[in-house]
Structures are given as C-alpha cells and as structure tokens.
Amino acid sequence: MLAKKEVQGICTTCRHASTCTRLKFATEPIWHCDEFEVKIPNLVENLLSKNNKLIAILEDVQNYYNYLPEETLKEISGRMKIPLKDVYGVATFYKSFSLKPRGKHLISVCLGTACHVRGAQAVASEFEKQLEIKAGDTTPDKEFSLETVNCLGACALGPIVVIDGEYFSSVKARMVKQLINEVSEGLGKIDIKKDQRIFPVEVSCPRCNHTLMKLEHLIDNYPCIHITVSFGRKHGWYRLSSLYGSFNFESEHEIPLDTKLNIFCPHCHTELIGGYACPECRTTMVTMIVRGGGTVQVCPRRGCKGHILDI
Amino acid sequence: MNLTIDGIPFDAPESWTILETARFLGLEIPTLCYHEGLSAWGGCRLCIVEIGTGDRTKLVTSCTYPVEEGLVVHTATKRVISARKMILELLISQCPTSKVLQDLAAKMGLNQVRFSPKWENCIYCGLCVRICEEQMMASAIGFANRGNELKIHTPFDKTSDECRRCGGCMYICPACTTRCEGTNPENVLCGRCENTLQPTCLEVYENNYHCWMGLKGECGTCVTENNK
Numbered sequence: 196m197l198a199k200k201e202v203q204g205i206c207t208t209c210r211h212a213s214t215c216t217r218l219k220f221a222t223e224p225i226w227h228c229d230e231f232e233v234k235i236p237n238l239v240e241n242l243l244s245k246n247n248k249l250i251a252i253l254e255d256v257q258n259y260y261n262y263l264p265e266e267t268l269k270e271i272s273g274r275m276k277i278p279l280k281d282v283y284g285v286a287t288f289y290k291s292f293s294l295k296p297r298g299k300h301l302i303s304v305c306l307g308t309a310c311h312v313r314g315a316q317a318v319a320s321e322f323e324k325q326l327e328i329k330a331g332d333t334t335p336d337k338e339f340s341l342e343t344v345n346c347l348g349a350c351a352l353g354p355i356v357v358i359d360g361e362y363f364s365s366v367k368a369r370m371v372k373q374l375i376n377e378v379s380e381g382l383g384k385i386d387i388k389k390d391q392r393i394f395p396v397e398v399s400c401p402r403c404n405h406t407l408m409k410l411e412h413l414i415d416n417y418p419c420i421h422i423t424v425s426f427g428r429k430h431g432w433y434r435l436s437s438l439y440g441s442f443n444f445e446s447e448h449e450i451p452l453d454t455k456l457n458i459f460c461p462h463c464h465t466e467l468i469g470g471y472a473c474p475e476c477r478t479t480m481v482t483m484i485v486r487g488g489g490t491v492q493v494c495p496r497r498g499c500k501g502h503i504l505d506i
Numbered sequence: 507m508n509l510t511i512d513g514i515p516f517d518a519p520e521s522w523t524i525l526e527t528a529r530f531l532g533l534e535i536p537t538l539c540y541h542e543g544l545s546a547w548g549g550c551r552l553c554i555v556e557i558g559t560g561d562r563t564k565l566v567t568s569c570t571y572p573v574e575e576g577l578v579v580h581t582a583t584k585r586v587i588s589a590r591k592m593i594l595e596l597l598i599s600q601c602p603t604s605k606v607l608q609d610l611a612a613k614m615g616l617n618q619v620r621f622s623p624k625w626e627n628c629i630y631c632g633l634c635v636r637i638c639e640e641q642m643m644a645s646a647i648g649f650a651n652r653g654n655e656l657k658i659h660t661p662f663d664k665t666s667d668e669c670r671r672c673g674g675c676m677y678i679c680p681a682c683t684t685r686c687e688g689t690n691p692e693n694v695l696c697g698r699c700e701n702t703l704q705p706t707c708l709e710v711y712e713n714n715y716h717c718w719m720g721l722k723g724e725c726g727t728c729v730t731e732n733n734k
Contacts (some may be wrong), residue, residue: 214679265662279668283661287650294662312681 231266239270241453249277253286257358259452262293290344291366298333298340300378302326303357307346310353314368318354321368325375338379395437396491396504398483403463407483408437415441420483422467433458442500446463452498473501509577518529524568524579525553533581536590536610537682538597539631540569544640549632552610552733556580565589587614595619598694601629606680608696627681630656634675644668647675 242255249271256267264270264288272279286292304319326339333340347355352364356379366374395417399406409421412485414436424433424446431447450456458467458481470480470492476499480492489506507518511528518527523546528535538550548570555568559578565586582587598607599621607629610616619668632649635658639645645668646732650657660666676682685696 268661278645278648279661279666280645284648284650288652357534 207323208367222436231264235264235266235270239267239274243274247275248290249275249285253282253292258290262296263295264379296333296337299335300338300359301342301411302378303338303342303344303347304330305345305349305353305355305357306343307350307353308356309350310346311363315354317368318356318366318371322356322375325371337377388483394439396439397437397486398491399486400460400463400465401467401482401484401490402465403460404484405460405462406486407460408492414443414445419445421461423459423461423464424450425454425459426450426454432461435493437506439502450497454497456495457495471503473499474503475501507573507577508576509573509575509579512581518573520573522573524555524566524571524577525574527573528555528568528579528581530576531614535568535581536614537569538606538610538629539633541636541678543635544633544636546570547636549630550597553589554586554589554593554598556583556586561563590614591616596621597629599623601626601681602683602694603627603684604629605683605685608685611695617695623694628658629681630658631680632658633678633680634658637674637678641649642670642672642674644672646670 199358211410233452235408238259239466240250240257242252246252246255252271252275253263256263256271260267268286269279270281271277272282274494275282286294302322303425304315304322305316306319319330322341326334326341328334328339328341330341330343335409344357347357349355349362349364352362354366356363356366356374397406397408398420407420407422408418410418412419412421412434414434415438417437420435420437422433422435424431426448429448433447434445436443455478460467465479465484466477470482470490472478473480473494473496476494476496478496478499478501480501480503481495482490482492485504485506489504494501507520507522509527511515511516511524511531514531516527516531518681522530524534525540525546535553536553537553539547540550540553546569548567552568553568554565555571556563557566557569557571557577557579558564559581563580563585568581579592585616594614595618598604598611598616601607602619602623602625610662630649635648638647647658647660650659650661659706660669720722
C-alpha cells in the first residue's frame with residue numbers, strides 16, 4: 196500500500212485547486228466545494244454556446260470534471276430539452292463516460308486477446324493488489340482509478356497499460372510498483388535532459404527591459420516568471436513556469452477558466468500586450484523579451500495553451 | 507402501392523407498413539414489441555416476413571417496413587417459420603416465465619428450447635419505454651448501459667420526478683404476466699395449455715380438480731405433445 200498522501204487539490208469545482216484557499220484547510224479529499232451547484236448552469240450554458248450536440252457536450256463536461264456529475268446531466272437535459280432518461284442512456288452507453296468520480300490518475304489495463312496471452316491478467320491483478328482496489332474502482336485517497344479495457348489497438352506492444360493518456364508497452368507484473376510510483380510523483384514532471392523540446396527561458400519586460408525572473412521562487416525546479424495580473428476587480432501576482440512547453444503556474448487569486456487576464460510588468464507597470472493573435476483562440480497575446488534575443492508570446496486566456504517562440 | 511402478400515394482390519395506402527397491410531387482409535403475423543398505439547420499433551424480430559422473389563429474398567421486420575410498389579411478400583414460408591421459431595426460442599430462454607411468450611410458443615408449435623434458460627425478468631422489448639414516452643408523456647424510464655449490462659430503469663436508478671406511477675409500463679409489459687405453472691414449473695416451456703374443454707392432464711393431476719377448474723390459477727387444460 197502506498198503511503199497515504201496529504202490532502203491535495205482534488206476539488207473539481209473550478210479545476211483550480213492549486214490556488215484555492217479552501218483546500219488548504221480541508222481535512223479530507225473533497226470533490227466539490229459549495230460553489231459547485233452555482234457553477235454548473237454557467238458551465239453548461241457556456242458549453243452549449245459552443246456546441247449543440249449531446250455527445251460533444253458530455254465529452255466537454257467529462258473533460259472538465261473528469262466524470263459526469265448527476266447535476267450536470269440534469270442541467271443538460273433541461274436546457275437541451277432531451278429527456279433525462281436519454282441523456283442518462285447515452286452517458287451510460289459509452290465506456291469513455293463515467294458517472295462515478297475518477298481519481299486523479301486513470302489507469303487502464305488492456306485485457307484484449309493479444310495482451311491477455313502475454314499475461315495482462317497478471318498485470319491487472321498486480322495493479323489491484325498494489326492499489327488495493329478492484330478494477331473499476333477508485334482508491335480512497337482519490338489518487339488512482341483502475342479500469343480494464345478490451346483492446347487499445349496496439350496489440351503488437353502488449354501487454355499495454357495506459358496511464359493518464361500515456362502508453363506503457365510490454366508491461367510486466369514486476370514493473371507495476373515502479374509505474375505506480377512514477378505516476379504518483381507525476382508523469383507531468385518534465386525531464387529536461389531527455390526532452391529536447393523543453394528548455395528554460397529567461398525573459399524580461401519589453402518596455403523597461405527589467406528581468407521578470409524570480410530566482411528565489413522555483414516552479415518545475417527552475418526560477419519562475421513573476422508578473423502581475425488583473426482580471427475583473429482582482430489584482431495580484433502570477434507566477435509562470437519558465438520552462439518552454441510547461442504550463443504550470445501559481446497565482447494569488449483563484450482564476451476561473453476562460454478568463455482573459457491583463458498582464459503587467461511588476462517593475463514599470465506597463466501592460467504586456469501587443470503580440471500576435473493566439474493561434475488557438477485569437478486573443479491578442481502577451482509579449483516578453485527572451486534573454487539572448489527574440490520574443491516569447493503566451494496567450495493570456497486562462498486554460499488556453501497558445502504560445503509562440505519567436506527567435 | 508400495389509403489392510402481393512401471400513399471392514393476394516392488394517393496393518395499399520402509401521403510409522402503411524407490411525404488417526398493417528397483412529393484418530388488414532386478415533393474415534396473421536405474430537408480434538411482440540409491436541403495439542398499435544406506439545411507434546414501431548422492430549426490436550423483437552418476431553414479425554419477420556420474406557420479401558422479394560427467386561433467390562434474392564430477404565427477411566425483414568414487417569412492422570417497420572413500409573409498403574413498396576411491386577413488393578412481393580410471403581408471411582409464412584419455411585424460412586420465415588424456422589427463423590421465427592429460433593427467435594422465439596431465444597426469447598423464451600431469456601424469460602421462460604412470461605405468459606405472452608409461452609402463448610406464442612404454443613401457437614407456433616415450438617416444442618423445444620435448446621438454449622440454457624436465464625430466468626431473467628425482462629426481454630428488452632422496449633414497450634414500457636415507449637408507452638412511458640409516447641402515451642404517458644413522462645419519459646421516466648429508459649435504457650441504460652449496454653450489452654449484457656443493458657437495463658431499463660429510471661435515470662441514476664433513483665425515484666424519478668417524471669414518473670407519475672401510472673402503471674402503464676406494467677400494463678404493457680409482456681414479461682410481467684407470469685405463465686401458468688402447469689405440471690412442471692421447472693420446465694422452460696410450459697404445459698402447452700390450450701383453452702379447449704377437454705382436459706388431458708388428468709393423469710398427471712390425478713384427482714386434482716383445482717388444476718383444470720382454474721382454482722390454483724392454472725388455465726385448466728394441458729395438452730402434451732403426445733396428445734396432439
């Protein structure tokens with residue numbers, strides 16, 4: 196059994212756990228805070244304005260919450276004027292939809308024919324043994340969900356295990372423990388030495404040329420980019436990972452998804468603006484000077500991953 | 507629409523289905539998931555008929571197939587009968603306790619079930635789902651899950667706000683009416699009772715008049731295969 200972790204950001208209400216102040220005082224894992232029910236009508240309306248097909252919306256909700264909360268299905272059925280039994284029927288028909296909250300990491304073990312003959316059953320039972328749950332369940336600390344699938348279409352690489360969308364091939368039962376440890380440390384932990392595309396950048400303000408790096412504060416083990424942001428009536432600091440390709444950040448305030456941020460230099464208080472339109476959402480991007488020449492542009496809309504490096 | 511059903515030429519209105527035309531002409535096609543007041547569904551496949559001529563014939567569900575110009579339909583060929591019997595066999599093995607199914611079996615002369623009985627209480631004919639939506643305007647129950655986990659129940663398996671407890675689903679359900687237990691309740695096929703006035707099961711129910719007087723809920727007359 197893995198060591199029980201301290202309560203981490205699991206609350207999925209605004210998917211903004213790292214800056215949520217409530218979570219700091221939580222004594223046990225929570226799925227939703229009090230704002231949950233207030234947020235659902237807004238979320239569903241927001242999604243409906245982009246899409247008007249049931250499955251597409253269910254997919255969006257699933258992406259947002261990692262599962263389909265009962266309240267969202269009711270809200271969707273009411274707004275789309277589809278009987279709830281049909282929404283529920285669709286949600287239960289497809290295996291990619293889950294009505295039960297899933298853990299932070301989803302482990303899918305392939306039990307298809309090709310994987311099965313190479314001992315996938317042993318891998319699956321080893322996972323069950325290590326995590327102390329049955330397939331289809333979630334660990335009590337809401338870290339892992341285990342499921343078995345019947346084929347992932349990569350039979351030549353079997354036995355296949357997919358963890359958080361990452362494929363692991365030729366998995367053996369003795370590798371399971373190591374895999375779990377790797378995942379709990381975080382697959383998102385970027386190995387800079389291995390990945391050529393990921394490198395740290397050092398940036399400065401395009402107006403006053405003052406460096407924006409904060410050396411004493413590390414994100415992804417590198418000094419972070421420290422800027423100030425304002426949105427609505429809030430104003431505060433915002434720290435970005437300086438690794439190009441990493442989207443980790445910290446913020447003083449909780450920033451709802453899809454909010455467009457106004458970003459300022461903390462030294463000269465100029466608004467950092469005037470880049471290209473974001474390739475993903477067409478918002479005007481924020482420009483910063485890269486030490487060594489060139490500019491880096493990032494999209495100021497929370498949740499958008501649009502960025503350009505111009506050297 | 508001029509078509510020929512079992513050799514009878516007939517001019518049917520355009521909106522009719524093969525089943526409606528056949529029923530209008532008095533030809534009998536057994537149905538299970540079909541109901542006049544509900545939309546045709548084609549789920550039970552019992553109403554299959556053979557269409558086409560020569561070698562290029564095919565089996566279609568008559569309840570959903572609209573009439574076509576020049577269509578040639580056979581409602582009771584050998585192929586149709588054997589396919590229908592097989593379908594009924596599968597349905598009965600799913601739910602041997604249904605009176606409607608047992609009656610159909612008796613009518614169609616089905617005398618064996620080669621599949622292991624499951625003793626389920628639903629055959630997924632969808633009648634309850636449709637009556638709830640189309641006649642009761644409630645849409646309280648529906649299909650959930652899929653494959654061997656398919657179920658009909660209310661969303662989230664909770665008491666539904668839409669359900670008015672009208673009982674329409676139970677009224678129309680073919681599996682809710684249990685069969686006569688007959689001489690052997692363990693048997694997949696029931697005692698093959700027909701409502702003739704000549705009891706033939708007296709040798710089994712010796713001196714037990716409860717049976718054929720209907721006092722125990724049994725239908726009264728068992729016709730075994732040998733007696734036919």
